Each structure stands twice: as C-alpha cells, then as structure tokens.
Amino acid sequence: MTHPTDIHASSALPRRRTRLAVSERQLAVARHLVLMGFALVVLFPFFWIVSAAFKTQIDLLVGKVFFTPHLDGFLDVMFDKTSDFARNFANSMVIGLISTFLVLIVSTLAAFSLYRLQWPAWVLHSILGWSVIFHLVPPITLAGAWFSMFRSVGLDNSYAGIILAHTTLHLPMALWMMGVFVRDVPKELVEAAQIDGAKVPDILWHVVLPIVRPGLAATGILTFIFSWNEFPVALVLSQRQTATVPLGIGKYAQENTIAFTEMAAASTLSIIPAFLLLLFAQRFIVRGLTSGAVK
Amino acid sequence: MADVRLDGLSKSFGKLDVIKDISLEIEDGEFVVLIGPSGCGKSTLLRMIAGLESISSGRLDIGGLPMNDVPSRDRGISMVFQSYALYPHMNTADNMSFSLRLAGEDVATRLGKVARAAETLGLEPYLDRLPKQLSGGQRQRVAMGRAIVRKPEVFLFDEPLSNLDAKLRVKMRAELKELHQKLKTTTIYVTHDQVEAMTLADRIVVLRDGEIEQIGTPLELYDNPAKAFVGSFLGSPTMNLLDLEVSAEDTAMARFSDGDAIRLALPATPGRATVGIRPECFTLRSADAPGALRAEVVVVEPTGASTELLVRKAGQNITVLTHERLNTRPGDNVWLVPDVDRVHTFNDDAAA
Numbered sequence: 232m233t234h235p236t237d238i239h240a241s242s243a244l245p246r247r248r249t250r251l252a253v254s255e256r257q258l259a260v261a262r263h264l265v266l267m268g269f270a271l272v273v274l275f276p277f278f279w280i281v282s283a284a285f286k287t288q289i290d291l292l293v294g295k296v297f298f299t300p301h302l303d304g305f306l307d308v309m310f311d312k313t314s315d316f317a318r319n320f321a322n323s324m325v326i327g328l329i330s331t332f333l334v335l336i337v338s339t340l341a342a343f344s345l346y347r348l349q350w351p352a353w354v355l356h357s358i359l360g361w362s363v364i365f366h367l368v369p370p371i372t373l374a375g376a377w378f379s380m381f382r383s384v385g386l387d388n389s390y391a392g393i394i395l396a397h398t399t400l401h402l403p404m405a406l407w408m409m410g411v412f413v414r415d416v417p418k419e420l421v422e423a424a425q426i427d428g429a430k431v432p433d434i435l436w437h438v439v440l441p442i443v444r445p446g447l448a449a450t451g452i453l454t455f456i457f458s459w460n461e462f463p464v465a466l467v468l469s470q471r472q473t474a475t476v477p478l479g480i481g482k483y484a485q486e487n488t489i490a491f492t493e494m495a496a497a498s499t500l501s502i503i504p505a506f507l508l509l510l511f512a513q514r515f516i517v518r519g520l521t522s523g524a525v526k
Numbered sequence: 527m528a529d530v531r532l533d534g535l536s537k538s539f540g541k542l543d544v545i546k547d548i549s550l551e552i553e554d555g556e557f558v559v560l561i562g563p564s565g566c567g568k569s570t571l572l573r574m575i576a577g578l579e580s581i582s583s584g585r586l587d588i589g590g591l592p593m594n595d596v597p598s599r600d601r602g603i604s605m606v607f608q609s610y611a612l613y614p615h616m617n618t619a620d621n622m623s624f625s626l627r628l629a630g631e632d633v634a635t636r637l638g639k640v641a642r643a644a645e646t647l648g649l650e651p652y653l654d655r656l657p658k659q660l661s662g663g664q665r666q667r668v669a670m671g672r673a674i675v676r677k678p679e680v681f682l683f684d685e686p687l688s689n690l691d692a693k694l695r696v697k698m699r700a701e702l703k704e705l706h707q708k709l710k711t712t713t714i715y716v717t718h719d720q721v722e723a724m725t726l727a728d729r730i731v732v733l734r735d736g737e738i739e740q741i742g743t744p745l746e747l748y749d750n751p752a753k754a755f756v757g758s759f760l761g762s763p764t765m766n767l768l769d770l771e772v773s774a775e776d777t778a779m780a781r782f783s784d785g786d787a788i789r790l791a792l793p794a795t796p797g798r799a800t801v802g803i804r805p806e807c808f809t810l811r812s813a814d815a816p817g818a819l820r821a822e823v824v825v826v827e828p829t830g831a832s833t834e835l836l837v838r839k840a841g842q843n844i845t846v847l848t849h850e851r852l853n854t855r856p857g858d859n860v861w862l863v864p865d866v867d868r869v870h871t872f873n874d875d876a877a878a
Binding site for chain 2: 417419420422423424425426427428429430433437438441442
C-alpha cells in the first residue's frame with residue numbers, strides 16, 4: 232500500500248532540492264546586485280569628485296568623460312600664494328586632534344564613573360538623558376551664543392574657542408559610545424582588582440583602560456572625523472587665521488565664480504586624513520579582547 | 527591567618543531582606559562551606575565578608591579587627607570568582623602578581639612569589655600565556671594562584687568549580703583540598719553542590735532564605751539533620767521524606783495509609799509527621815519479617831558498586847540503596863526494614 236507513495240516521495244524530493252538550489256543562486260545574484268547598486272550610490276560621488284580634481288575647469292564644465300589628467304587644481308590649492316588651504320589643513324589637524332583628546336578623556340572618565348562607581352540610578356539617567364537632549368539640539372543654535380560668550384572672554388577667532396566648542400559638541404556621542412564599552416567590562420574584573428588592592432585610579436588605569444582600548448580607538452576616530460567635517464560652528468567662531476578645512480573648501484564657491492577644480496582638489500585632499508586614520512586604526516577596532524576573562 | 531566572626535549580620539536591598547541576622551564564628555585555619563539553594567543568600571554573605579557588598583547591620587571581624595567599613599583591599603582577603611575574573615590583557619604571571627605590583631613590591635620579590643605559587647599549582651609552562659590561551663582548568667588555577675600569592679588571612683571562594691566539566695571538577699576539588707591542607711589558611715567556600723560541601727568542609731553552614739538552617743561537620747549534618755530541608759539537601763540519592771501519621775495511642779510509631787508502621791527513634795507528637803530515612807538505611811528482605819514494610823519495585827538501577835531501587839509503598843515513592851546484587855524486577859514485592867536509629871522525624875517540610 233505504501234509503495235506508490237514512497238516512490239513519489241523519493242522522486243519529488245531531489246527535484247524540489249534542485250529548484251531550491253536555483254532559487255538560492257538567484258537570490259544571491261539579486262542580493263549582490265542590490266549591494267553593488269548601493270556601493271555605486273556611495274562611491275560615485277567620490278569617483279566624481281576625484282576625477283573632477285584632475286580635470287581642467289573647461290573639461291569639467293563641458294562634461295568631458297575622457298580627459299587628460301592635470302594637477303593644476305592640486306597645485307593651486309596647495310602652493311598658490313592666495314590659497315589658505317595648507318593653513319586650513321593644519322588648523323583642522325590641531326583642532327581635531329586636541330578636541331578628540333579632550334573628548335576621550337572626559338567621556339572615558341564619565342563613562343567609568345557612571346557605570347562602575349555605583350551612582351544612584353537617577354544620576355546616571357539624568358546625565359545620559361541630558362546628553363541626548365544636548366546632542367539633538369542643532370549646533371547652529373548654540374553657535375551664536377558661543378560666539379558672543381567667546382568674544383567677551385577673548386576666545387573668538389582662537390583655537391581654544393573652536394576646540395572647546397567641538398569638545399562640547401561631540402562629548403554626548405562619545406559618552407554614549409564609551410558607556411557601551413565600559414559597561415562591557417565584566418563587573419567581576421573590577422571587583423577582583425578591588426580585592427587585589429587597587430584603588431579607583433588603579434582600576435581605571437590598569438584594568439578598564441587596557442580593555443576598552445578598541446572602544447577608545449573607535450570613539451576617537453569618529454570624534455576626529457566629526458570635528459574634521461564640522462562646518463557651521465567653525466564658520467561662526469573662526470576667521471581667516473583659524474578657518475578649518477570645510478570652510479576652506481567652501482570658500483572656493485565665491486559670489487561671482489565657483490572654482491570647481493580647486494574645490495574638487497581640496498575635497499579630495501580633505502578625505503586623506505580620515506582615510507589614513509581608518510586604515511591605521513582598523514586593527515584596533517577588533518572585538519573579543521575580553522575573551523578569556525570570565526567564563 | 528585569622529579567625530572570622532559574624533555577629534548578627536544582615537543585608538537588605540530596599541525592603542527585601544537577603545541576609546537575616548547571621549552569626550557565625552569561623553576558627554583560624556578552618557574550611558567552612560556555605561551551601562544552600564540558589565537565592566539563599568550564600569554569595570551575598572560571602573561578598574559582604576569580601577567587602578563587595580555593604581553590611582546593613584551587624585558586625586564583621588576578621589582576625590579580631592572590626593571590618594564593617596574597611597575596604598576590600600585592606601581586609602587581608604583573597605577571592606576566587608565563579609567566572610575567574612582574570613585580567614584579559616595580562617598574562618598568567620602578570621595576573622598573579624598584580625596585587626603585589628599594586629602593593630609596591632619590587633620585581634625580584636614579585637617574580638619569586640609568582641614562581642613559588644606557579645610551582646604549587648603546576649602553572650610554570652603557562653606563565654606568559656594570556657587567559658584566552660588557557661583551558662578552563664588552567665584559568666581556574668591561575669585564579670587560585672592570584673589568590674595565594676598575596677598570602678591572605680582568609681580565602682574566599684565563590685562557586686569556583688561550577689564552570690568546569692564534571693571530571694575536571696573532581697580533580698580540582700581534590701587539588702583544592704590538598705592546597706588547604708598545605709597552606710592551612712582560613713577558607714570560606716560557597717557552593718550549591720552538596721558533594722563539594724561534604725568532601726571539602728571542616729564545617730558546613732546550610733543557608734535558606736538568608737538564614738542559617740544548621741551548622742555542623744559534614745557527617746553531623748548528614749547523620750543528624752535538624753530539618754527535613756537539611757536532610758534532603760545533603761546526600762545523593764536524596765533522603766526519603768515520608769508523609770506519615772503518628773497516632774496518639776503509640777507516639778513511637780508512624781503509620782502509612784495502608785496501616786504498616788515505622789518505629790521512630792524518638793516518640794513524636796501525634797498528627798502528621800515528616801519522616802526522613804536515607805536510601806542506604808534500609809535492609810532488603812525478599813520475604814516478610816517483623817517490622818518489615820512490603821513495597822512494590824518500580825525501577826531498578828544497578829551502577830555496579832551499588833543498586834538503586836525505586837519502590838512504591840502506600841502511594842509514596844521510596845529510594846533504596848543497597849550494595850547487594852539483586853535479581854528483583856519491576857513489579858516484584860520487597861520487604862524493607864528501616865534502621866530504627868537512623869529514622870528522623872521532622873516538623874518542617876522540605877520545600878527546597
């Protein structure tokens with residue numbers, strides 16, 4: 232009785248399996264097409280900007296696809312006497328590095344204190360809540376107030392002013408990120424250190440910091456890139472001597488002319504630090520450093 | 527080395543009392559095991575002694591000195607955590623010498639102490655490995671090494687073997703016992719495993735709901751449990767707890783619902799009684815005898831060295847452990863003669 236159905240079942244099974252295999256391959260192809268589409272959307276502007284940087288203004292404006300590459304844009308941006316770009320670059324470096332350093336110190340100390348030093352819950356929640364609210368406020372609404380405050384204490388058009396502003400702006404994000412990393416440090420490690428004789432600074436320095444190093448790298452890179460890209464606050468707080476890279480790029484769009492090739496060349500150059508930073512720090516952003524600590 | 531004295535120790539989290547008025551004296555060099563079901567407060571009590579939890583009320587002395595408000599690092603204790611809590615970025619030697627480094631000892635002294643501890647624990651080949659490069663048992667040993675290099679007054683262990691597999695657990699248990707015999711340091715050890723408690727302890731403290739149920743040497747607790755809870759918690763297979771009736775006419779007998787009776791070691795108050803008999807405290811007979819209880823065999827489990835029988839008597843299950851080789855089968859009748867001296871009557875139920 233069962234024989235005919237058995238045969239049916241056994242012959243149906245492989246057929247279904249082949250059909251499945253085909254549809255899986257189709258799915259993979261479709262998935263890759265979608266991903267390639269995304270990659271194109273993300274990478275095309277880069278490609279366009281970089282290729283524009285190598286064109287002459289005329290090639291660019293007539294929309295030439297095939298062209299003889301020129302370095303004029305780069306040379307103008309870097310070496311022309313009227314160009315401030317080298318200075319902008321140095322300003323951005325100084326402001327980015329120092330504000331990132333300050334952000335990392337404050338956010339790490341704050342995260343360690345909030346998550347590992349047994350504060351009442353309301354302290355933790357109100358500080359984190361306030362930092363979110365602050366983060367949601369558009370920076371430009373603060374820039375005006377900062378400008379008049381800094382001017383009255385003589386910090387306008389100074390590194391210190393922009394560094395303070397960038398530190399304040401990027402602290403909430405860094406606090407949240409470092410909070411996640413510090414919370415991931417097993418509580419028992421802190422307790423073991425306490426019993427081993429460590430005081431609070433020892434615990435932070437010898438136990439927590441080495442473990443959250445990947446977190447410091449990730450947070451530091453993001454903070455630096457945010458500072459590097461920040462436009463409105465830097466625009467309000469700086470003048471020619473302290474202008475940062477985004478302001479320098481923006482300046483190529485003048486009222487009467489837009490220096491497209493210089494703008495493209497400056498943009499291309501401005502990508503380099505973030506790119507190098509990511510390449511260099513990628514190996515630090517590896518999870519799993521805590522494996523073997525507990526369990 | 528030091529004695530540890532707990533005097534009316536209590537701990538509350540808000541309105542919840544986790545530890546209720548615990549008093550206990552632990553002598554210098556003694557190995558005391560705190561045991562109880564999960565949530566009984568044994569780990570909390572240990573953490574209070576360690577200084578990782580504050581003490582709500584009561585007094586804690588270590589080595590005759592009040593410790594209530596002394597930070598962990600100054601209590602002269604070492605602790606081994608269930609999760610080992612090794613510093614993941616430090617190798618074995620650095621993990622073990624971290625406390626010495628914090629105490630400001632110079633490199634040569636540190637190395638010497640670490641080398642001696644490593645020798646005791648067989649860790650010499652692994653001194654420059656990171657925790658993630660060690661097996662579970664090796665990590666366990668490093669955690670112990672970290673505890674012993676400090677030469678503490680008191681060792682605290684929080685379920686240190688529960689992350690190991692069964693075989694390794696037995697091995698490490700023996701090593702722990704040997705270590706204690708060698709170092710003779712006062713030790714407080716928390717576990718929920720009654721075999722660890724029985725084999726390691728000089729004295730066992732049984733906890734339930736934040737209170738001490740009974741304190742005694744392992745065999746005292748095994749032979750004379752004060753409560754059904756203690757009786758059923760220690761020993762494997764578990765103690766049989768029978769729900770019987772003591773009549774007013776004869777308070778030395780406890781009856782099953784089918785009329786058969788067990789003679790009690792001491793007269794009991796009339797009414798329902800919980801009677802505890804350990805599985806090995808029965809003599810098996812294949813025919814009726816005076817004082818014997820007829821029961822039906824349900825399951826036979828031979829393990830080679832012994833045989834465990836599950837029998838049913840008047841609707842109640844009884845486990846019997848015997849070292850005889852039996853050829854009974856499920857459905858057969860057997861006659862059980864309980865050892866009168868080892869029949870316990872309890873007035874609590876063992877809701878463990």
